[in-house]
Amino acid sequence: xxxxxxxxxxxxxHGRADAERPEVAVILAAGEGSRMAAYEPGTPKPLxxxxxxxxxxxxxxxxxxxxxxxxxxxxxxxxxxxxAGLEQIAARRGFNLHCVFCxxxxxxxxxxxxAAAEAVAGRDCILMMADHLVESxxxxxxxxxxxxxxxxxxxxxxxxxxxxxxxxxxxxxxxGDRIRHIGKTIExxxxxxxxxxxxxxxxxxALREVQAAGRFGLSDxxxxxxxxxxxxxxxxxxxxxxDVDTPAAYREAKRRLMASLTKGTQDGFVSAYLNRPVSLxxxxxxxxxxxxxxxxxxxxxxxxxxxxxLLASPWYWAWVLGGLLVQFSSIADGCDGEIARLKHIGSRRxxxxxxxxxxYGDLAVTLAIVWRAxxxxxxxxxWPAGLVAAAGFILASYVxxxxxxxxxxSYPDDVLNRLKRRDLRLLALAAGAVLGFPYVAVxxxxxxxxMCIAGILARGWMLARGC
Amino acid sequence: xxxxxxxxxxxxxHGRADAERPEVAVILAAGEGSRMAAYEPGTPKPLxxxxxxxxxxxxxxxxxxxxxxxxxxxxxxxxxxxxAGLEQIAARRGFNLHCVFCxxxxxxxxxxxxAAAEAVAGRDCILMMADHLVESxxxxxxxxxxxxxxxxxxxxxxxxxxxxxxxxxxxxxxxGDRIRHIGKTIExxxxxxxxxxxxxxxxxxALREVQAAGRFGLSDxxxxxxxxxxxxxxxxxxxxxxDVDTPAAYREAKRRLMASLTKGTQDGFVSAYLNRPVSLxxxxxxxxxxxxxxxxxxxxxxxxxxxxxLLASPWYWAWVLGGLLVQFSSIADGCDGEIARLKHIGSRRxxxxxxxxxxYGDLAVTLAIVWRAxxxxxxxxxWPAGLVAAAGFILASYVxxxxxxxxxxSYPDDVLNRLKRRDLRLLALAAGAVLGFPYVAVxxxxxxxxMCIAGILARGWMLARGC
Numbered sequence: 013x014x015x016x017x018x019x020x021x022x023x024x025x026h027g028r029a030d031a032e033r034p035e036v037a038v039i040l041a042a043g044e045g046s047r048m049a050a051y052e053p054g055t056p057k058p059l060x061x062x063x064x065x066x067x068x069x070x071x072x073x074x075x076x077x078x079x080x081x082x083x084x085x086x087x088x089x090x091x092x093x094x095x096a097g098l099e100q101i102a103a104r105r106g107f108n109l110h111c112v113f114c115x116x117x118x119x120x121x122x123x124x125x126x127a128a129a130e131a132v133a134g135r136d137c138i139l140m141m142a143d144h145l146v147e148s149x150x151x152x153x154x155x156x157x158x159x160x161x162x163x164x165x166x167x168x169x170x171x172x173x174x175x176x177x178x179x180x181x182x183x184x185x186x187x188g189d190r191i192r193h194i195g196k197t198i199e200x201x202x203x204x205x206x207x208x209x210x211x212x213x214x215x216x217x218a219l220r221e222v223q224a225a226g227r228f229g230l231s232d233x234x235x236x237x238x239x240x241x242x243x244x245x246x247x248x249x250x251x252x253x254x255d256v257d258t259p260a261a262y263r264e265a266k267r268r269l270m271a272s273l274t275k276g277t278q279d280g281f282v283s284a285y286l287n288r289p290v291s292l293x294x295x296x297x298x299x300x301x302x303x304x305x306x307x308x309x310x311x312x313x314x315x316x317x318x319x320x321x322l323l324a325s326p327w328y329w330a331w332v333l334g335g336l337l338v339q340f341s342s343i344a345d346g347c348d349g350e351i352a353r354l355k356h357i358g359s360r361r362x363x364x365x366x367x368x369x370x371x372y373g374d375l376a377v378t379l380a381i382v383w384r385a386x387x388x389x390x391x392x393x394x395w396p397a398g399l400v401a402a403a404g405f406i407l408a409s410y411v412x413x414x415x416x417x418x419x420x421x422s423y424p425d426d427v428l429n430r431l432k433r434r435d436l437r438l439l440a441l442a443a444g445a446v447l448g449f450p451y452v453a454v455x456x457x458x459x460x461x462x463m464c465i466a467g468i469l470a471r472g473w474m475l476a477r478g479c
Numbered sequence: 480x481x482x483x484x485x486x487x488x489x490x491x492x493h494g495r496a497d498a499e500r501p502e503v504a505v506i507l508a509a510g511e512g513s514r515m516a517a518y519e520p521g522t523p524k525p526l527x528x529x530x531x532x533x534x535x536x537x538x539x540x541x542x543x544x545x546x547x548x549x550x551x552x553x554x555x556x557x558x559x560x561x562x563a564g565l566e567q568i569a570a571r572r573g574f575n576l577h578c579v580f581c582x583x584x585x586x587x588x589x590x591x592x593x594a595a596a597e598a599v600a601g602r603d604c605i606l607m608m609a610d611h612l613v614e615s616x617x618x619x620x621x622x623x624x625x626x627x628x629x630x631x632x633x634x635x636x637x638x639x640x641x642x643x644x645x646x647x648x649x650x651x652x653x654x655g656d657r658i659r660h661i662g663k664t665i666e667x668x669x670x671x672x673x674x675x676x677x678x679x680x681x682x683x684x685a686l687r688e689v690q691a692a693g694r695f696g697l698s699d700x701x702x703x704x705x706x707x708x709x710x711x712x713x714x715x716x717x718x719x720x721x722d723v724d725t726p727a728a729y730r731e732a733k734r735r736l737m738a739s740l741t742k743g744t745q746d747g748f749v750s751a752y753l754n755r756p757v758s759l760x761x762x763x764x765x766x767x768x769x770x771x772x773x774x775x776x777x778x779x780x781x782x783x784x785x786x787x788x789l790l791a792s793p794w795y796w797a798w799v800l801g802g803l804l805v806q807f808s809s810i811a812d813g814c815d816g817e818i819a820r821l822k823h824i825g826s827r828r829x830x831x832x833x834x835x836x837x838x839y840g841d842l843a844v845t846l847a848i849v850w851r852a853x854x855x856x857x858x859x860x861x862w863p864a865g866l867v868a869a870a871g872f873i874l875a876s877y878v879x880x881x882x883x884x885x886x887x888x889s890y891p892d893d894v895l896n897r898l899k900r901r902d903l904r905l906l907a908l909a910a911g912a913v914l915g916f917p918y919v920a921v922x923x924x925x926x927x928x929x930m931c932i933a934g935i936l937a938r939g940w941m942l943a944r945g946c
Contacts, residue, residue, distance in 0.1 A: 361943035364885045368878060368936060375870050383863060395862035396850060402866055403842050406873045410880075411835060417880055418831045469835060476828035 033155045034136045034210060035082060037075045040230075041068055041098075041142035042088025042117035042124040047258050048143075056090040058142035059097045063269050064299035064355050067256060068142040069101045073356045077148035078155050080138060082108040084131045086124045088117025120228030122219050129216040139209035139230075143256050145265045146208060147272075150251035154210050160189060162244035163214035163237050168203035170249045175204045176264055180255065182207075182231055184245065191243035194231045203245065205231070206253040214242070270296060273350050278425050280433035283346065287435055291346035298351055305348035305358065309366045312348070315341040316373030323445055324380035326387070335445025338377055342438035345370065370434060371406055377441060378402040378454055385451035394451070401458020408432040408461040411468050419479055423472055432464035500622045501603045501677060502549060504542045507697075508535055508565075508609035509555025509584035509591040514725050515610075523557040525609035526564045530736055531766035531822050534723060535609040536568045540823045544615035545622050547605060549575040551598045553591045555584025587695030589686050596683040606676035606697075610723045612732045613675055614739075617718035621677050629711035630681035630704050633658060635670035637716045642671045643731055647722065649698055651712065658710035661698045670712065672698070673720045681709070737763060740817050745892050747900035750813065754902055758813035765818055772815035772825065776833045779815070782808040783840030790912060791847035793854070802912025805844055809905035812837065837901060838873055844908060845869040845921055852918035861918070868925020875899040875928040878935050886946055890939055899931035 045057025058068035102109035114127035322334030352358030382398030444453020512524025569576035581594035650668035789801030819825030849865030911920020
């Protein structure tokens, strides 16, 4: 409910709601994809899973992020199995799905595209390939482009060095915002066809025209329109896109998806250089299972409780195990967010629960360590110092959240902010436990927390001058 | 910087930025105000203070909230002292001020208004009286009204029963959005003149016209335009306004300002029925001093530290004093926000600091109570339970703030939310200390906190379904 609202708002701000934008996408999913058959034998290529989600589901999700909810999918090879899979996806995601079977799919992608003509009914729409991994920002650019006296738009990439497989790419000769020539074999070209089109009725007329002449490629129709000066190029250079049609491209797609996971996360030092590299590998494995982010959150919390139990015991080897568990839980705690982003199943309430259980997990571990220290050391200050440290762990998180709530913008990701994060604190506790001095680690981490809070209060006060 | 930004955004959303809106206000401040002279003998009436701020400063601040930054103030009686006072206000608040002295001010407010004609230079502007206490929402309504074939707009109130001093009011006969008649003595009337006008050049022409005929009231000019069907009524019924020209009206203004302070605050049970009534009386006193909200914040924090020191001691009477101090600090902690709103000197960073020091104050008091209990009771669970309680006090605040940050909307102000607030917790600690059982109170408050957190996690999870 609220995520829809936000998406609409975002579009209103960024995407000029007054301009017309397509609300439907045609996805060509008819081909056989023989070069990918090894991955999931017998599965139609659009349903081959990439890090837990079918290729075509990723395509549709990227469209949804650009505000598209209605999909016309053209099927061909293994169309009954494909349609069953698509219906599951549509039901799970709440998409409006319309499948069109194209018996002549093997002739070419132009034949497939033409099969969608009736369902499109002349509307302004996006036209994409099921097996292209495309970031939503690219689709957004095409959706928000203005029509300039054209019958088709094609998203093109002019950074030819960055194209993954230059031998396979469809070549485009662009002049200003006009496409002059398009084809696999043209000699003079300055851009690559990304496989993302925007079209209206006239493209289907052009498809009919070239098919009457025995040519069944989508680019044949675009070439026809280009010859008439009616094919418009939309420059999407800098956006990510990839034609996943070979095992090498599949591996590259995996690599890119994993790399995109850490974008925009605010990692502390330990997270960035120790936890994240491990949690990403873990997530790549978990992605292929039905495990949900909330389940990971709960497991990480239970691991912290287990670690607390071990750290409360008097045996050194239990501490070592407890310390290792703390660090493992700290690492695995990155996986819930990673899986949520990777499989597009994140929820705000899940993130809320995660944060709260993190605080309670820290509290349990700290309580256990201080409890054990109080048995070990006869000193009246063991507990008071432990209490202040435990409070510091929570307040360290509280101080910047309260700042964001009050100001409406975040306290910067500076050294103070990174030093007071959970990743470093838990590593300190884990290392302390393994070395036999968990309580000392609690005191050090607590002192660091309070010092960072003091620093953030001072710096935040300056930064928020006039607020 | 950020507050300006927000104001601009607010205006864009609520006030239709595309429509033209006035950016300058003419404020008539020339009169003698003899009936108010008793309050601050020798002070020009616009500078008489109402809960710490000169009347005219409140008028200007209400305009600023409606997006107005430029002021043309017409002076007369005691004009040099008034101008000096105005310049101080303008410097403090960053207003663009232009003072115009009107030697003929004693003839009538129409003469004063005409003196502003040159400075207005034909612009669309708000015209107000210095001594009218007007809520910014009323000015906002006048600023966003559309001109309908008129030369002047007058904000009118049709709820005649709610008018404070019906004998003094200027009467208006309104028909649709047209003013038919206006005057102190007209027989048939259905609305009251609130003293807030919006005008352009033609009003000044009308003023000249009536003055040539020997009439010097602003309403004479409005009556002239009304006779020509060129005077428009803007219905502001429901908005607060008050002509502060008698001691009775001054007391009423004070009452209304104090009553407005609790609007929109999220008070717990103890706050609403015990703390707030006391803190409001305190704030009414503090308002007349130069004490700032941040100073109050610091003093409340120091009182909590002092209370902690007393509660850590072994003497019962020190506990009683400590408990009373805790409750007093809890009450006084409401004053910083009240003074900030009352004197329009609130800051977001001040609110941030206040919240952080509240948490540290609670921590100090809890630590002191648990420390004393650990000396008194020989039981290994005194400290662990105290630590968990202290963490609960912080987490109780954390859980709803994290909710607001994640969801972008607040967890509702339900019973769970009210029971876990600081007002109740501190009253419990204070009562416990006075009764001789502060540690028991810590445990009860801690248990209540954690139970409320659990309840909020469960209810918030349901409320955020789909988020």
